Amino acid sequence: MTLRLHDTLREGKEEFSPLEAGRVRMYTCGPTVWNYPHIGNYRAFLVYDLLRRHLLVSGYEVRQVMNITDVDDRIIEQAAAAGLTIQELTRPFEEAFFEDLKSLRAEPVELYPRATEHVKEMIVLIERLLETGHAYRAEGDVYFRVASFPAYGRLSHLDRREVRQGARVATDKYEKESASDFALWKRATEEDERAGAVWEAPFGRGRPGWHIECSAMAMRYLGETLDIHAGGLDLLFPHHENEIAEAEAASGRPFVRYWVHSGYLTDGTGAKMSKSTGNFATLRDLLAAGFDPLAVRLFLLGTAHYRTPLRLSEEALHAAAEQLRRLKDLAERVRLLEPAPGADDAAFFQDVVDTRESYRAALDDDLNLPAGLGRFFELLRTANAALDAGRVGTAGREALGELLAEVDAHLDVLGVEEPVLDVETRRLVEEREEARRTRDFAAADRIRDLLRERGVVVEDTPAGARSRLVKR
Numbered sequence: 460m461t462l463r464l465h466d467t468l469r470e471g472k473e474e475f476s477p478l479e480a481g482r483v484r485m486y487t488c489g490p491t492v493w494n495y496p497h498i499g500n501y502r503a504f505l506v507y508d509l510l511r512r513h514l515l516v517s518g519y520e521v522r523q524v525m526n527i528t529d530v531d532d533r534i535i536e537q538a539a540a541a542g543l544t545i546q547e548l549t550r551p552f553e554e555a556f557f558e559d560l561k562s563l564r565a566e567p568v569e570l571y572p573r574a575t576e577h578v579k580e581m582i583v584l585i586e587r588l589l590e591t592g593h594a595y596r597a598e599g600d601v602y603f604r605v606a607s608f609p610a611y612g613r614l615s616h617l618d619r620r621e622v623r624q625g626a627r628v629a630t631d632k633y634e635k636e637s638a639s640d641f642a643l644w645k646r647a648t649e650e651d652e653r654a655g656a657v658w659e660a661p662f663g664r665g666r667p668g669w670h671i672e673c674s675a676m677a678m679r680y681l682g683e684t685l686d687i688h689a690g691g692l693d694l695l696f697p698h699h700e701n702e703i704a705e706a707e708a709a710s711g712r713p714f715v716r717y718w719v720h721s722g723y724l725t726d727g728t729g730a731k732m733s734k735s736t737g738n739f740a741t742l743r744d745l746l747a748a749g750f751d752p753l754a755v756r757l758f759l760l761g762t763a764h765y766r767t768p769l770r771l772s773e774e775a776l777h778a779a780a781e782q783l784r785r786l787k788d789l790a791e792r793v794r795l796l797e798p799a800p801g802a803d804d805a806a807f808f809q810d811v812v813d814t815r816e817s818y819r820a821a822l823d824d825d826l827n828l829p830a831g832l833g834r835f836f837e838l839l840r841t842a843n844a845a846l847d848a849g850r851v852g853t854a855g856r857e858a859l860g861e862l863l864a865e866v867d868a869h870l871d872v873l874g875v876e877e878p879v880l881d882v883e884t885r886r887l888v889e890e891r892e893e894a895r896r897t898r899d900f901a902a903a904d905r906i907r908d909l910l911r912e913r914g915v916v917v918e919d920t921p922a923g924a925r926s927r928l929v930k931r
């Protein structure tokens with residue numbers, strides 16, 4: 460079966476096929492690092508991870524980019540208020556973000572570009588838009604002229620009137636031609652100068668608007684047409700609508716082939732979790748309350764289909780923790796099983812094989828992990844009964860192992876834990892980190908080989924080095 464994905468633009472499930480056979484170019488909107496992300500943001504980040512893993516399982520090579528927004532209004536405001544530069548303010552939150560991703564077992568992606576390191580690309584894109592009349596200057600600011608792009612509003616299925624009404628009036632302090640026009644570049648203010656958030660551009664000293672960050676970095680690393688662009692539903696309008704306008708007005712080509720949006724996480728009352736209303740929990744809050752990050756992962760991915768709203772509650776988190784326990788118990792029973800000769804039961808074996816097929820089919824159907832897990836947990840009961848009754852032989856054990864591996868390719872909750880390293884090995888890991896910091900890559904490679912001899916593989920992730928024991 461082939462993968463079908465729901466595309467927001469076409470409002471339906473579409474068979475997925477990338478532009479270039481076997482390779483997927485995917486852009487995913489990353490965090491704004493002015494604070495700890497709330498758990499609703501992590502729902503979106505884990506949906507990206509699920510999509511990525513399923514593409515990999517399906518045999519695709521994936522090139523995924525996730526931006527780090529380290530300059531925007533809130534960042535500057537907060538940095539200036541605290542007497543910090545934007546860099547001083549954002550770096551610790553960026554680190555915390557990578558720590559969180561790691562504890563939630565989100566697989567590192569190929570690139571995490573920072574907005575502040577790609578202002579040159581944004582300036583080039585804005586210049587293209589100015590030259591073609593899609594943008595205009597107004598007292599040091601540069602705006603996108605929405606009237607010049609007739610397809611505006613197509614993704615969010617808004618008509619022109621709604622777009623105009625929906626436009627945020629708060630931005631009216633600027634000199635715009637039309638209320639729905641949005642800023643590509645903002646002239647430098649005293650606050651920007653204090654926070655170190657200013658760049659020189661041919662159209663004046665200032666800083667980029669938020670939307671242009673994503674379109675410029677997406678095109679820089681993935682080309683003018685991407686296969687997949689994913690983000691939380693809250694980014695659909697105006698962010699993604701604006702990204703399309705910027706990219707397509709400049710390139711004249713379709714920007715994105717499949718738009719994937721994840722649903723909201725709501726609080727106990729069903730209200731959308733958001734930082735602006737204050738009804739939010741961070742991952743740190745949940746961990747401090749004693750929840751296992753892997754249970755949080757299972758809750759966020761396995762409880763509801765990714766496009767539907769998901770309600771955060773202690774009960775649901777406990778239910779996920781219980782599922783996690785049952786899953787791990789079964790994996791352990793299968794691992795320790797010493798099958799008796801002739802123990803295999805043909806009906807049970809077939810049930811395992813069928814479950815694996817149903818699981819895969821559910822994932823291929825717009826990543827319906829909850830449906831796949833529903834089928835898996837039915838089988839889990841049968842499997843425990845079959846194990847109790849001694850009806851699992853060599854073939855059954857192997858089939859169960861394959862099923863568990865298939866499920867864990869998405870969940871990644873059974874994987875090897877971070878190894879506990881002895882003092883000598885830990886010292887080597889630290890020496891290698893130091894060698895990388897000082898860019899002595901020859902030394903770093905030498906130490907990596909020494910570690911390998913000790914059965915430790917070090918993987919370098921943007922969140923830092925991560926070690927694991929070699930599977931023997």
Ligand SMILES: [Zn+2]
Nearest residue numbers: 488489673698
């Ligand atoms: Zn974005």
